[in-house]
Amino acid sequence: MTSTLQISRLTKRFDTVEALGDVSLALEQGKRVALLGHNGAGKSTMMKIVLGLIPFDSGSVSVCGAAPGSAEARAQVAYLPENASFHPALTGEEQIRYYLALRGQDPKLAMGLLEKVGLAHAARRRIGGYSKGMRQRVGLAQTLIGRPRLLVLDEPTSGLDPVSRRDFYDLLDGLAAAGTAILLSSHVLTEVEARTDRIVILSGGRLVAEGTLAALRGQAALPVVVLITPAAGEEAAIAQAFPEAVCTGDGRLRLSCEQARKLPLLSQIAALGAQVADLDVIPPSLEDIYSHFSRRDGQ
Numbered sequence: 001m002t003s004t005l006q007i008s009r010l011t012k013r014f015d016t017v018e019a020l021g022d023v024s025l026a027l028e029q030g031k032r033v034a035l036l037g038h039n040g041a042g043k044s045t046m047m048k049i050v051l052g053l054i055p056f057d058s059g060s061v062s063v064c065g066a067a068p069g070s071a072e073a074r075a076q077v078a079y080l081p082e083n084a085s086f087h088p089a090l091t092g093e094e095q096i097r098y099y100l101a102l103r104g105q106d107p108k109l110a111m112g113l114l115e116k117v118g119l120a121h122a123a124r125r126r127i128g129g130y131s132k133g134m135r136q137r138v139g140l141a142q143t144l145i146g147r148p149r150l151l152v153l154d155e156p157t158s159g160l161d162p163v164s165r166r167d168f169y170d171l172l173d174g175l176a177a178a179g180t181a182i183l184l185s186s187h188v189l190t191e192v193e194a195r196t197d198r199i200v201i202l203s204g205g206r207l208v209a210e211g212t213l214a215a216l217r218g219q220a221a222l223p224v225v226v227l228i229t230p231a232a233g234e235e236a237a238i239a240q241a242f243p244e245a246v247c248t249g250d251g252r253l254r255l256s257c258e259q260a261r262k263l264p265l266l267s268q269i270a271a272l273g274a275q276v277a278d279l280d281v282i283p284p285s286l287e288d289i290y291s292h293f294s295r296r297d298g299q
């Protein structure tokens with residue numbers, strides 16, 4: 001399948017700063033890719049290059065088969081900046097009608113677009129009275145003008161409450177199911193885990209990891225934490241059985257073990273029978289995995 005977005009060995013420097021170094025990425029039709037990285041990792045630079053707003057030094061970028069920024073690419077790409085702002089005195093419908101007119105399209109399409117993003121009920125209210133989640137929906141409605149094949153969303157859910165975030169991702173799911181490719185940046189790791197197909201981690205302008213969260217978890221091979229709650233009166237016996245365990249201060253014992261040692265350790269604990277009151281196994285968190293990859297280059 002041809003990729004909607006194809007980036008190959010992309011490099012971009014700003015004077016002495018290498019904002020992107022040798023980055024390759026493919027985004028297929030209907031896929032949602034999350035771009036993660038610390039401040040200054042190169043996310044915005046990549047988005048600006050894809051949108052054709054800034055030039056790059058070397059490598060190649062193909063947006064729907066065309067050069068970024070070309071009329072052909074621009075007709076098929078839409079962008080939602082992190083803090084999209086609209087005229088507060090306009091209604092949602094007026095704002096979208098205005099954008100449709102700018103794109104040379106029939107303003108009558110506005111209501112249909114607002115309906116798609118769940119904003120039809122508020123279409124005739126002024127944007128000044130909208131919540132942040134509703135304004136993001138106006139932004140998303142704007143991106144849908146002309147049925148783009150690629151959506152570039154810069155932290156689209158920042159500042160939204162959990163319910164608005166979930167609703168926003170539901171909308172994205174629908175668009176992806178209809179074939180739109182979505183490249184979004186986010187700092188909210190839990191949402192990208194559940195709501196995107198792939199995660200790409202940039203660090204210091206380099207692509208340091210790419211894959212599903214499960215694949216990245218496997219690659220990172222971070223230790224698992226096991227918390228044992230001893231039965232009453234068995235504390236000393238358990239501590240003796242696991243001399244490497246650390247007391248947590250709440251009566252539990254904390255063990256850290258490699259993934260490969262997890263099952264043998266659990267068998268060892270199970271063999272203690274009633275001496276153990278409870279057991280918790282805590283896999284590495286998303287934050288642990290993200291930190292592991294984004295700091296691998298010594299940042």
Ligand SMILES: Nc1ncnc2c1ncn2[C@@H]1O[C@H](COP(=O)(O)OP(=O)(O)OP(=O)(O)O)[C@@H](O)[C@H]1O
Nearest residue numbers: 014017018019037038039040041042043044045046
């Ligand atoms: N116009 C510019 N002139 C000089 N340096 C720049 C310019 N734009 C970006 N940079 C540098 O390029 C690097 C990558 O910046 P970029 O804005 O792409 O990071 P980011 O991952 O989007 O960060 P954030 O999460 O803070 O938005 C940084 O070191 C930044 O200082």
